[in-house]
Amino acid sequence: MAWGSKTKPEGAETSRDAIENVLGRSCMIRGDLTADGAFRIDGTIEGSVESHGAVIVGESGTVRGSVRGSNVVVAGTVQGDVICPGHLEILAKGRVEGDIDARSMRIETGGVFCGTSRMGQQAAGGTSESSDDEAPVRHGAFSPA
Numbered sequence: 001m002a003w004g005s006k007t008k009p010e011g012a013e014t015s016r017d018a019i020e021n022v023l024g025r026s027c028m029i030r031g032d033l034t035a036d037g038a039f040r041i042d043g044t045i046e047g048s049v050e051s052h053g054a055v056i057v058g059e060s061g062t063v064r065g066s067v068r069g070s071n072v073v074v075a076g077t078v079q080g081d082v083i084c085p086g087h088l089e090i091l092a093k094g095r096v097e098g099d100i101d102a103r104s105m106r107i108e109t110g111g112v113f114c115g116t117s118r119m120g121q122q123a124a125g126g127t128s129e130s131s132d133d134e135a136p137v138r139h140g141a142f143s144p145a
Contacts, residue, residue, distance in 0.1 A: 028044045031046075040056045053069065077097075094111045
């Protein structure tokens with residue numbers, strides 16, 4: 001792939017993590033999911049999702065609960081908090097309604113974020129006091145123009 005190429009497939013940021021767990025579009029789960037490997041969610045989960053690998057919520061995916069993964073890509077809907085020590089990406093059709101705690105974040109045009117965000121070195125489970133340059137950022141409905 002050429003440097004600066006914009007033709008990345010959905011979830012390309014987390015392509016290092018082999019997707020071991022897939023929840024299909026017709027599946028609906030009530031309960032929490034936990035695994036060491038990466039998740040791809042195209043169905044509906046009413047509960048939390050936790051992985052030591054990446055978590056990808058596809059366009060048809062919905063999570064009504066918290067999401068924790070090394071990196072998280074949201075192309076569908078998350079109604080809960082998102083925690084990741086790596087990078088969070090909300091794609092154009094993605095929506096996060098909850099608080100975000102991540103080292104870095106990108107929201108594509110059309111993506112929606114409603115909640116409070118905390119980013120930087122101390123984010124995603126850091127226990128030390130935050131400095132003035134790492135203060136939480138509060139947002140209402142955010143959809144970049």
